[in-house]
């Protein structure tokens with residue numbers, strides 16, 4: 577099993593508030609993993625640590641074998657991120673948004689057009705390349721952000737509640753596209769508080785009050801209950 581994202585004994589406190597209490601997991605490449613937790617579970621704190629917006633005093637994070645603390649450049653270079661808040665420029669076209677990101681990240685100009693074409697094709701967005709983002713619906717905007725996150729060909733993809741604000745059809749579309757990316761070999765960590773985004777065959781990490789409450793294949797974890805009932809039963813917290 578090739579390691580994509582490996583986290584060991586990761587803890588974080590805001591003053592006296594323990595947001596993460598020693599979290600460990602190991603995700604292989606080619607796996608879609610849902611990180612499921614209610615509000616306040618610690619998801620955003622974990623995402624901030626994985627993207628180095630926050631730094632933990634202890635524990636380790638390895639991205640595709642690179643230690644985030646000791647070698648942040650190579651580690652972050654293997655990580656693609658889609659944040660919860662959209663960050664596209666609405667007045668630029670899809671292609672211009674991707675080109676701008678590529679320039680910011682120092683990607684080589686040579687071959688950039690075909691790199692952008694390839695990333696858009698993976699999200700079925702090739703035919704929208706020349707449209708202004710303002711003209712796109714929410715689902716297509718998210719797909720643009722997903723394509724952008726793939727430009728530097730990361731091995732690990734981190735998505736922080738990427739379907740917030742989307743209608744049911746767009747949500748299902750994004751969930752499907754990201755599963756396809758995992759099938760193509762990416763290690764995917766998808767944070768959510770929506771149980772209908774999690775498939776029975778997905779790896780599931782359940783985060784509750786800063787602890788991993790369950791880690792396994794969703795169908796095995798939930799047994800005969802549906803996932804929301806299972807969670808309510810374990811925590812007395814409704815998702």
Ligand SMILES: Nc1ncnc2c1ncn2[C@@H]1O[C@H](COP(=O)(O)OP(=O)(O)OP(=O)(O)O)[C@@H](O)[C@H]1O
Nearest residue numbers: 590593594595613614615616617618619620621622
């Ligand atoms: N800046 C902060 N100062 C103090 N406490 C914080 C801060 N940020 C988060 N917390 C607390 O840490 C805990 C974990 O918060 P976090 O935002 O990581 O959870 P979450 O699972 O992402 O929730 P949500 O889905 O609501 O964003 C919560 O109890 C929260 O109140």
